[in-house]
Amino acid sequence: MGALCNAERCDSGRMNVKANEAKSAQGADAVSILTEWGNTLNSYFRALPVRYAGAPPLILEAVQYSLMAGGKRLRPALVLECWRACAGDGEVAPAALASAAAMELVHTFSLVHDDLPAMDDDDLRRGRPTNHKVYGEATAILAGDAMVTMAFELLAADCPPGLVAALVKELAAASGPSGMIGGQVLDMDAAHPPANLDELRNLHRMKTGALLTASCRMGALAAGADGTKLASLDHFGRHLGLAFQIVDDLLDETGTAEQLGKATQKDVAKGKMTYPRLIGMEASRREAEKNLAAAIEAIHDFGATARGLRELARFVVARNV
Amino acid sequence: MGALCNAERCDSGRMNVKANEAKSAQGADAVSILTEWGNTLNSYFRALPVRYAGAPPLILEAVQYSLMAGGKRLRPALVLECWRACAGDGEVAPAALASAAAMELVHTFSLVHDDLPAMDDDDLRRGRPTNHKVYGEATAILAGDAMVTMAFELLAADCPPGLVAALVKELAAASGPSGMIGGQVLDMDAAHPPANLDELRNLHRMKTGALLTASCRMGALAAGADGTKLASLDHFGRHLGLAFQIVDDLLDETGTAEQLGKATQKDVAKGKMTYPRLIGMEASRREAEKNLAAAIEAIHDFGATARGLRELARFVVARNV
Numbered sequence: 001m002g003a004l005c006n007a008e009r010c011d012s013g014r015m016n017v018k019a020n021e022a023k024s025a026q027g028a029d030a031v032s033i034l035t036e037w038g039n040t041l042n043s044y045f046r047a048l049p050v051r052y053a054g055a056p057p058l059i060l061e062a063v064q065y066s067l068m069a070g071g072k073r074l075r076p077a078l079v080l081e082c083w084r085a086c087a088g089d090g091e092v093a094p095a096a097l098a099s100a101a102a103m104e105l106v107h108t109f110s111l112v113h114d115d116l117p118a119m120d121d122d123d124l125r126r127g128r129p130t131n132h133k134v135y136g137e138a139t140a141i142l143a144g145d146a147m148v149t150m151a152f153e154l155l156a157a158d159c160p161p162g163l164v165a166a167l168v169k170e171l172a173a174a175s176g177p178s179g180m181i182g183g184q185v186l187d188m189d190a191a192h193p194p195a196n197l198d199e200l201r202n203l204h205r206m207k208t209g210a211l212l213t214a215s216c217r218m219g220a221l222a223a224g225a226d227g228t229k230l231a232s233l234d235h236f237g238r239h240l241g242l243a244f245q246i247v248d249d250l251l252d253e254t255g256t257a258e259q260l261g262k263a264t265q266k267d268v269a270k271g272k273m274t275y276p277r278l279i280g281m282e283a284s285r286r287e288a289e290k291n292l293a294a295a296i297e298a299i300h301d302f303g304a305t306a307r308g309l310r311e312l313a314r315f316v317v318a319r320n321v
Numbered sequence: 322m323g324a325l326c327n328a329e330r331c332d333s334g335r336m337n338v339k340a341n342e343a344k345s346a347q348g349a350d351a352v353s354i355l356t357e358w359g360n361t362l363n364s365y366f367r368a369l370p371v372r373y374a375g376a377p378p379l380i381l382e383a384v385q386y387s388l389m390a391g392g393k394r395l396r397p398a399l400v401l402e403c404w405r406a407c408a409g410d411g412e413v414a415p416a417a418l419a420s421a422a423a424m425e426l427v428h429t430f431s432l433v434h435d436d437l438p439a440m441d442d443d444d445l446r447r448g449r450p451t452n453h454k455v456y457g458e459a460t461a462i463l464a465g466d467a468m469v470t471m472a473f474e475l476l477a478a479d480c481p482p483g484l485v486a487a488l489v490k491e492l493a494a495a496s497g498p499s500g501m502i503g504g505q506v507l508d509m510d511a512a513h514p515p516a517n518l519d520e521l522r523n524l525h526r527m528k529t530g531a532l533l534t535a536s537c538r539m540g541a542l543a544a545g546a547d548g549t550k551l552a553s554l555d556h557f558g559r560h561l562g563l564a565f566q567i568v569d570d571l572l573d574e575t576g577t578a579e580q581l582g583k584a585t586q587k588d589v590a591k592g593k594m595t596y597p598r599l600i601g602m603e604a605s606r607r608e609a610e611k612n613l614a615a616a617i618e619a620i621h622d623f624g625a626t627a628r629g630l631r632e633l634a635r636f637v638v639a640r641n642v
Contacts, residue, residue: 054499058506059502138509148466149498165477175470176376178374181380181466181467182375189379
């Protein structure tokens with residue numbers, strides 16, 4: 001069994017994010033933002049096991065293995081930058097940090113279960129063997145299950161009680177049958193792939209978009225934002241979510257396994273419908289740019305506090321990881 | 322694919338509960354209590370799919386298949402009777418009903434995942450083919466995942482906001498690495514079965530006891546009970562949880578598959594440690610009775626409002642299902 005992720009390993013994962021395209025002339029670029037929040041989150045995650053006194057060490061180790069595998073931490077960074085866009089500078093609020101951690105836990109759980117032999121059957125994730133390759137299928141299933149319960153527990157334990165209902169509702173709705181899990185079910189239905197752009201967009205909205213949008217909404221809720229700000233960040237999240245998935249489809253066609261830390265060209269091999277297959281590479285790229293512009297337009301009124309958010313949005317479209 | 326569970330099927334499952342031993346001379350017996358609350362819960366569950374607009378019908382069907390399979394509904398009945406013990410008679414509070422439903426969702430999710438080929442590899446559950454036998458492994462994994470998110474969503478959506486943090490924390494802690502999921506990890510570790518009564522008791526406390534105790538605590542929390550009542554019901558739940566698992570071990574030795582609706586003598590076949598194997602049948606039976614007495618003693622001060630709770634406790638030890 002592998003040891004708990006150490007700082008060195010996590011940092012080497014983090015280096016993947018250094019995409020030149022994401023650098024900005026404006027100063028704080030997306031890579032710095034992701035690294036900064038990533039470090040904050042890593043500290044939070046490293047302290048997690050002490051909360052689970054009496055838990056079998058194996059389950060905590062399996063959870064930490066996937067949690068500390070050096071992911072981009074895009075979703076938690078979106079939570080925290082949306083919080084910042086609403087709350088301004090200053091020390092990060094416990095509700096924002098717990099929301100960011102809960103979101104990454106749910107995202108990581110979905111990857112661990114998605115990689116299982118009965119699902120996508122992947123051997124490689126974030127450049128390392130998938131959870132079930134290291135710990136076996138049973139423990140990987142339980143580690144994923146544990147991450148979901150931990151996500152909701154963090155929200156309930158670390159947020160002011162007055163915010164918990166809204167945050168739990170947001171995360172649960174985005175993860176459940178009408179959100180991410182529903183999208184995974186649609187995605188697995190090989191007999192009925194999306195037949196047109198509307199159906200593909202709907203699949204993406206559920207499978208990837210729901211969590212990305214919820215990240216933005218939870219950041220706003222953690223800051224106690226008003227309805228107008230919440231609506232703007234919701235709008236931002238929806239466009240960003242779509243742009244993210246189009247770029248994911250493009251990277252599956254053009255990226256290498258080394259670059260992405262996971263197997264590529266699997267969508268095409270499995271006959272899955274993607275943006276490039278449906279409308280071509282060029283039109284897909286334009287569609288991503290169009291959604292990026294709409295996302296940035298949606299947060300126009302936030303001014304300087306949303307600077308980091310704009311950087312992250314540009315990174316999502318320019319990234320090669 | 323099977324159709325959604327219809328009333329007839331669920332009722333036939335419900336009939337399993339008619340254990341003569343559970344009948345009481347005092348009037349409302351455990352079977353009536355389980356049936357009454359079971360019907361309330363079934364109505365609640367039947368209305369669940371309308372909350373998930375846009376969800377793929379397949380995932381809702383797979384969730385309903387296991388959710389409406391005619392389980393005993395012991396955990397939700399404990400939630401509701403603990404609520405009644407604290408709140409007295411009257412129409413059931415939405416927080417109590419949501420807690421009961423959330424508890425049954427988490428319990429059912431754990432059964433669906435536990436039955437998977439990579440885990441216990443069971444073909445039969447509650448007298449019907451297991452979820453993955455009907456829907457395939459991938460959908461069964463996702464259906465289990467969906468049930469967890471739905472459980473937390475119900476708590477957040479249906480309970481007064483002031484109660485959500487405490488209820489979510491309770492359910493998440495009881496389900497997670499220090500609770501049920503941790504217990505499943507210990508239970509699967511064939512190389513290190515419990516070596517003595519303390520270790521076996523610890524495994525049971527996590528795998529089964531945590532959810533049963535949380536059922537009692539959530540009922541109390543939903544009623545806004547004070548610390549004394551909460552502590553009494555916590556105590557009741559701990560003893561009842563232990564009695565429940567000892568009886569489960571006994572039934573695995575003596576029950577038939579037809580009677581229990583699932584394969585029997587699997588624990589022994591797998592070399593798992595059980596109460597009867599560790600201390601013998603007679604001593605196990607005495608241990609169960611001792612815990613039943615302690616459970617009933619713990620709720621002595623509740624008087625008449627805890628009548629149903631006492632019936633349920635006696636049923637847990639006397640049941641043959």
